[in-house]
Amino acid sequence: MKKLLKLCLAVAVMASMLSLFACGEAPEEKKPAEAPAPEAEAPKEAPKAFKVGFVYVSPVGDAGYSYAHDLGRKAVAAMPGVETKFSESVPEGADSERVIRNMARNGFNMIFTTSFGYMDPTIKVAKEFPDVAFMHCSGFKKSENVSNYFGRxxxxxxxxxxxxxxxxxxxxxxxxxxxxxxxxxxxxxxxxxxxxxxxxxxxxxxxxxxxxxxxxxxxxxxxxxxxxxxxxxxxxxxxxxxxxxxxxxxxxxxxxxxxxxxxxxxxxxxxxxxNWGPAYVKTVEEGMNGAWKGDQSMWWSMAxxxxxxxxxxxxxxxxxxxxxxxxxxxxxxxxxxxxxxxxxxxxxxxxxxxxxxxxxxxxxxxxxxxxxxxxxxx
Structure with missing residues (x-):
């Protein structure tokens, strides 16, 4: 009887070992290390627009002086990479100084001030913003970042x-x-x-x-x-x-x-x-290309x-x-x-x-x- 028990025990142990072997997981296969994923490139920022401002003494719908200047502005606005803005009916004097300064503070690269009475305000604001290019129409005062212009x-x-x-x-x-x-x-x-x-x-x-x-x-x-x-x-x-x-x-x-x-x-x-369009486009192109110069006087003609x-x-x-x-x-x-x-x-x-x-x-x-x-x- 004892022999029979020993035999049964041995068979049970053998069966258990076979079961473990049959159900056991195969040794884990080592996979080759994967190369680290390349870091995603940061999205490129769109180039900033070249901002050009215009200050007008009368309404753009008057069919007159400011209307003609605004036709020139529209030619500039059609240029790639350029953003324009205008302020109309701006009185000469303190009001114009405020408008010009606000444009300069808001990151405009070039500002056209289009009336004779804007001359002194333009010169004053230009001293505060030496990196902004100012173009004053019909005046005679200039500085390192102010040029004046008119037509014959x-x-x-x-x-x-x-x-x-x-x-x-x-x-x-x-x-x-x-x-x-x-x-x-x-x-x-x-x-x-x-x-x-x-x-x-x-x-x-x-x-x-x-x-x-x-x-x-x-x-x-x-x-x-x-x-x-x-x-x-x-x-x-x-x-x-x-x-x-x-x-x-x-x-x-x-x-x-x-x-x-x-x-x-x-x-x-x-x-x-x-017909301000050709002159304005040329001037803005110079500003964008770094070729614009202050302290200049332009007097464009019929030619x-x-x-x-x-x-x-x-x-x-x-x-x-x-x-x-x-x-x-x-x-x-x-x-x-x-x-x-x-x-x-x-x-x-x-x-x-x-x-x-x-x-x-x-x-x-x-x-x-x-x-x-x-x-x-x-």
């Missing part, structure tokens, strides 16, 4: 004067003007030189409004000139109100800044116009495509069109003799002698009227 719009004024001189019957032409500063005085003089080149008997009567943009006041000024016998009205103002006054009175008109014919289709002979005249109205005779376009071709070719002597002032004194041409410095500082202008520079 007097060339367009001269051409429109040729038209006015040919079209007047009363020999009285009215000029609604903003402020008696060199920019405006120079334009009046060039216009008058054109008028008297084709009509020596004609005179140009000037009324000052002392505002860039006030449609009601501009219209009243035009009406006063019409009441004085003027049969052609032109302007250095931002709204088409003088054009409308001329059409209502059955007179002719010459616009400024943009083609104003749609506001007075029966009166508008042509307009002296700005540069920045100033021009609008299409003629249907009432302008073909011979007048032809003669004006011939003079325009000379200006486009770089032949500018508008302020070539002899040129007399209102007193009949020769101020630009025969055989000489007024240098740019004299034109930029012009404070006197030529012979043929009725009015004062005050």
């Amino acid at each position: 719009i007097y060339q367009s004024r001269y051409l429109t004067g040729l038209v006015a001189g040919a079209m007047t019957k009363s020999n009285k032409i009215g000029y609604v003007a903003a402020f008696p500063i060199p920019e405006v005085i120079r334009g009046i003089n060039a216009f008058t030189i054109g008028v008297r080149e084709v009509n020596p008997e004609a005179e140009v009567r000037v009324v000052w409004t002392k505002t860039w943009y006030d449609p009601a006041l501009e219209k009243d000024a035009a009406k006063s000139l019409l009441d004085a016998g003027c049969d052609v009205i032109t302007q250095h103002q931002d709204s088409p109100a003088p054009q409308e006054a001329a059409e209502e009175a059955g007179a002719y008109a010459i616009g400024y800044n943009s083609d104003m014919s749609s506001f007075a289709p029966k009166a508008n002979l042509t307009s002296a116009i700005w 540069d495509g920045v100033v021009d005249i609008a299409p003629f109205g249907p009432m302008v005779p073909e011979d007048v069109k032809a003669s004006v376009l011939a003079k325009k071709a000379e200006l486009v070719a770089g032949k500018d003799t508008i302020f070539a002597g002899p040129v007399k002032n209102q007193k009949g004194e020769v101020v630009i002698p025969e055989g000489t041409t007024a240098p740019d410095a004299d034109l930029l500082g012009m404070t006197w009227f030529v012979e043929g202008v009725v009015g004062t520079t005050e």
